[in-house]
Amino acid sequence: MADKYDDEEHRNKIEAPGTLALSLIFLVVFMVLWFLHFKWLVEVWWVE
Amino acid sequence: MADEERKIEEQEEEPIPAWQLFYDNIMLLFFFGVAVPTLVYTVWGLMEIVQIPDLPSYSP
Amino acid sequence: MEFRTCSFTGLKIHKPAEDLIKWNVITAVLFLTLGGLMGLLIGITRWPSVHYLDPTYYYRYLTLHGFDALLVWIIFFEVALVHFTSAVLLNTRTVIPSAGWIAYSLMLIGAIFVNITTFAGKADVLFTSYVPLKASGVYYTGVIIFAVGALTAFGHFFANIIQAKRDGAYKHSLPLGSFGMAAASIIAVVTLAHGAVIMIPTLLWSIGLIKYLDPGTYRLIFWGLGHPSQQINVCAMVAAWYMVSAFVLGGKPVNEKLSRTAFVLYIFFINVASEHHLLVDPIFSNWHKIINTSYVMHLAVFASMVHAFAIPASMEVALREKGYTNGLFEWLKKAPWGNPAFSGTFLSIIGFGFLGGTTGVIAGTEQFNIIRHNTFFITGHFHGTVVVGTTLAFMAFSYLLMPYIFKRELIMPRLASVQPYLYFIGVSMVSIGMMAAGALGVPRRHWDITFSGAPFSFTFDPSVDMFLSIMGLGTLLAVFAGVIYVVVIIGSALFGRRVAP
Numbered sequence: 001m002a003d004k005y006d007d008e009e010h011r012n013k014i015e016a017p018g019t020l021a022l023s024l025i026f027l028v029v030f031m032v033l034w035f036l037h038f039k040w041l042v043e044v045w046w047v048e
Numbered sequence: 049m050a051d052e053e054r055k056i057e058e059q060e061e062e063p064i065p066a067w068q069l070f071y072d073n074i075m076l077l078f079f080f081g082v083a084v085p086t087l088v089y090t091v092w093g094l095m096e097i098v099q100i101p102d103l104p105s106y107s108p
Numbered sequence: 109m110e111f112r113t114c115s116f117t118g119l120k121i122h123k124p125a126e127d128l129i130k131w132n133v134i135t136a137v138l139f140l141t142l143g144g145l146m147g148l149l150i151g152i153t154r155w156p157s158v159h160y161l162d163p164t165y166y167y168r169y170l171t172l173h174g175f176d177a178l179l180v181w182i183i184f185f186e187v188a189l190v191h192f193t194s195a196v197l198l199n200t201r202t203v204i205p206s207a208g209w210i211a212y213s214l215m216l217i218g219a220i221f222v223n224i225t226t227f228a229g230k231a232d233v234l235f236t237s238y239v240p241l242k243a244s245g246v247y248y249t250g251v252i253i254f255a256v257g258a259l260t261a262f263g264h265f266f267a268n269i270i271q272a273k274r275d276g277a278y279k280h281s282l283p284l285g286s287f288g289m290a291a292a293s294i295i296a297v298v299t300l301a302h303g304a305v306i307m308i309p310t311l312l313w314s315i316g317l318i319k320y321l322d323p324g325t326y327r328l329i330f331w332g333l334g335h336p337s338q339q340i341n342v343c344a345m346v347a348a349w350y351m352v353s354a355f356v357l358g359g360k361p362v363n364e365k366l367s368r369t370a371f372v373l374y375i376f377f378i379n380v381a382s383e384h385h386l387l388v389d390p391i392f393s394n395w396h397k398i399i400n401t402s403y404v405m406h407l408a409v410f411a412s413m414v415h416a417f418a419i420p421a422s423m424e425v426a427l428r429e430k431g432y433t434n435g436l437f438e439w440l441k442k443a444p445w446g447n448p449a450f451s452g453t454f455l456s457i458i459g460f461g462f463l464g465g466t467t468g469v470i471a472g473t474e475q476f477n478i479i480r481h482n483t484f485f486i487t488g489h490f491h492g493t494v495v496v497g498t499t500l501a502f503m504a505f506s507y508l509l510m511p512y513i514f515k516r517e518l519i520m521p522r523l524a525s526v527q528p529y530l531y532f533i534g535v536s537m538v539s540i541g542m543m544a545a546g547a548l549g550v551p552r553r554h555w556d557i558t559f560s561g562a563p564f565s566f567t568f569d570p571s572v573d574m575f576l577s578i579m580g581l582g583t584l585l586a587v588f589a590g591v592i593y594v595v596v597i598i599g600s601a602l603f604g605r606r607v608a609p
Contacts (some may be wrong), residue, residue, distance in 0.1 A: 004062055005281075005364035015362060015428070016421035018436045023417050030466065037547075044548060044569065045479065064280060071368050072280050074269065074290050077375050081294040082301075085336070085379035089400055090302070093328045096392055 110201070114512055115608050117355060121513070124205035125195035129188045129513050130601070131212060133506055136184035137597050139219065140499070143177025144590045146170075148583060151538065153555070155580025156573050163555045167232045170553065172223065174235030178494060179254070179337060180219045185502045186292065186344045187211065187261040188509075193289040193347065194268035196513075200277035203267050207260060214257025221250025234553065236334065239310060239326045248311035255303045255333075262296040265289060284361055284368070285354070288347025291371045296340045298379050302332030324391045331382035338490070339378045341498040342412070343371070345456070348505045349419045352453040355508055356444065359419075359426035367418050370411035378408035384468075387477040394474075401472050409469055416461040420454075448518075452504025452528035459496030459532060463539050464489060482553075485546025492539040495586075500531060503593055510597070516604030524596045530589035537582025544575040 014020065070076065110123045146169040153161040161169065195202040202208060224246075225231045231243035269290065272278060282290060306329035313321040350367070353359035361367040383400035386392050427439035444450045467489040471480045480486065507524065510516050518524050548569045550557055559566055 004064055004068070007363050007365050010362055016424040018439055019417055019421040019424050021436050022420065022440075026462070030462070041547060067365070068281065071287075071372060072282075074266070074282075074294075077290075077372060078266075078294050078297070081291075081375040081379075082298050084376050084404075085298055085332075085382075088404055089380045089382055090329065090332055092396055093386075093392060094325070096396060097322070097324050097328065100391065 116511055119196055119512075120199040122195050122201040124208070125191045125202040126513055128191045128202065128205065128208045128212065129196070129509065132184050132188035132191070133509060133513075134598070134601060135212075135216060136181050136188065136502075137506070137594055139176045139184065140181040140590070141594050142223070143173055143175075143181055144587055144594075146173035147177060148587045151583030151587075152580055154576060155583070156557070156576055158580060164229075164232070166555045167234065168226060168229060171232060171234050172226050175222055175226070176219075177499075178235065180215075182341050182494070182498060182502070183254075183258050183337075184215065185506075186296075186340060187215070187258070189289055189344050189348065189505075190261055190265045190293065191268075192509075192513075193283075193286040193351075194265045194272070197283055197286050197351075198269070198272045198277040200268075200272040200275055202264075203271045204264075207264055207267070211257045211260035211264060214260065215254050216257075218250045218252070218254025218257060221246055221253065225250065236330065237310070238330070239313065239321045239323050242314050245311055245315040248307055248314055252304065252307050252311065255300045255307065258296065259300040259304075262293040262300070265293040284364065285347050285351040287368060288343055288350060288371055291375045292340045292343035292347065294375050295336055295343055295379060299333055299336035299340060302329055302336070306330050306333065324389070327386060327389065328392075331385040332379075335382040335385060336379045338494060339374070339381065341494060342378065343374055345460070345498045345501040346371075346412075346415045346419075348501050349415070349453055349457060350422070352449055352501075352504060352508065353419055353422050353426070355512075356447060356450045356453075357423055357426040358429075359422035361418060362421045362425055363418070366414060370414040370418070373407050373411035376407070377404050378411070380404045381408070381472070384472040384477070387472075387474050388481045397474055401474060405472065406469075409465070412461070412465055416457060416465070419457060423454075446525045447507075448524045448528050449504045449507040451525070452500050452507065452531075455528055455532040456497055456501040456504065459500065459536060459539075460493055460498075463536060464492030464494075464497050467492060467543060480546065482551060483546035484542045484550040484552050487552045488539045488542030488544075488546055491535060491542065495535045496532060496539060500528060500535075503531070504528060506597055510600050510604065511607055514601050514604070515607055516600050517607055518596060519599045519604050520596055523592050527589050527592045527596065531586055531593070534582045534584070534586030534589055538579050538586060539582075541575045541577070541579030541582060545572050545579070548572050548575070550576070 111120050112123070113119070114121055149161055149169050150166060150173055152158045153166050191202055191208065222231070225244050226247065231237075231247035233241040233243045233247070237243060237247075269282060269286065281287070306326060309318060309321060310326070312318045350361065380400040383397060383405070387397055387401065423443070424439050427443060432439040432442045443454070467485070470476055471486060471489055507518065510518055545568075546552070548571065550568060550572055557568065557572075
């Protein structure tokens with residue numbers, strides 16, 4: 001077992017571009033869903 | 049022979065960063081892990097409960 | 109010869125640790141079966157067009173569903189993970205195996221006490237058992253015995269890692285899987301200590317030795333047990349994710365410092381999530397609520413987001429090393445989707461993050477909580493975390509334990525490979541149906557949402573029926589997938605073809 005982690009080897013490299021892309025896709029999808037859900041919630045609970 | 053081996057080992061052993069020593073100290077993490085929620089959640093909460101005055105008519 | 113070498117992983121496995129893991133896993137699965145059966149009964153009761161059970165049985169089985177599926181199944185499995193990460197993963201022995209067996213027996217006795225009392229109708233107090241609702245003293249005794257057993261088991265973890273260091277099994281840092289379980293064990297100690305602090309006076313109150321127990325204090329301390337017990341799950345689940353990535357794909361964390369920092373943030377800050385249950389409680393000041401939920405808690409939420417992307421990244425790096433380097437997503441396409449250990453883990457990450465995690469953060473915000481509190485939304489949220497997240501992750505991990513620990517092949521491997529998908533779809537339907545109905549105001553726990561016989565009349569938006577039906581159909585699918593899981597695991601443990609040790 002290494003005493004020191006080998007994090008230095010990975011510094012400043014994009015080794016997982018797919019996961020990066022996925023995270024950005026999820027971010028956008030989540031923001032859209034969140035907005036739509038919020039809009040729906042306001043419609044449901046709106047009291048004149 | 050043995051001395052040489054030890055020398056090589058010592059050279060390979062890099063100093064371990066302070067944060068890593070902290071993370072490896074499970075008992076210290078244990079202390080903070082118990083202290084933080086107990087103080088911030090439980091003790092503070094209990095203090096707020098005992099500060100609420102009883103109803104004048106209350107008798108336990 | 110007390111050690112054997114695993115032919116799959118090369119790990120040295122101590123025989124007593126192996127036996128403890130086996131018994132804890134099998135017991136966990138049996139209680140999952142019972143909890144799942146109760147889940148089926150109450151799930152179809154909340155489905156308006158079925159509305160199966162009488163109110164008495166509904167609340168009784170709801171109590172049992174909470175206890176068996178939320179505590180017993182999960183904590184037994186976590187104890188198996190305790191022995192796996194503190195002995196097997198370190199290639200070392202488990203110290204004082206008898207302590208492991210004492211813990212196991214206490215947990216089993218406690219769980220049986222609670223189950224029998226509840227079945228006998230002496231404890232229809234729901235999982236929360238809020239005072240002044242009173243159960244029989246046997247119920248509280250069972251909970252206390254179970255908690256003491258669990259505390260012994262998590263204490264065993266610390267004894268094991270201290271002995272392992274003395275034996276030279278590791279020099280400075282625990283492996284990441286063990287580190288995650290160390291975090292889980294620390295959280296477990298906080299949790300179970302709160303349980304002891306509140307359950308002992310409650311027991312004395314129920315048998316008449318104490319006249320009065322303050323409900324506000326009960327709620328505060330009970331949630332120091334009730335919610336953090338779910339944080340043990342979160343930590344153990346994340347540790348299982350990392351281990352599956354390592355065992356199935358050879359994945360290593362892309363940045364070990366970051367992953368460990370996330371676990372440390374869990375240790376320090378995640379337990380204050382208990383505060384979410386008190387957000388509409390008039391006793392506590394806004395400062396208590398805001399500091400706990402809006403500042404401290406979000407440091408732990410940040411940690412979850414780190415894990416949610418660190419683990420797929422470690423999988424991607426491992427798969428790219430195997431040569432799947434075309435484009436952005438070839439690794440994802442060529443990942444071992446037919447391996448239930450992998451697919452279960454991946455679906456668990458997605459479900460935990462996007463069904464359970466995000467909705468929990470929303471519901472835990474004080475301003476939103478006022479319209480979400482005690483609605484079905486909350487139930488939907490924690491079926492996203494505990495069922496799609498933890499239960500599915502533990503199911504996936506148990507598929508790995510079959511060859512490693514039980515030395516058996518899976519029976520019906522085809523069925524096993526579709527099980528995580530069916531379970532994921534089923535429970536997601538349950539979770540989404542509950543959340544949508546809850547957002548429209550449907551209360552949680554309640555047997556009769558038509559409020560028949562009430563002095564006022566109230567009707568929900570008609571779409572509520574549709575959402576509750578989605579939940580009901582999801583329940584059926586999830587239970588079907590759960591049956592497949594139980595048959596495959598118990599069948600493999602008993603009748604699976606033996607593999608070379």
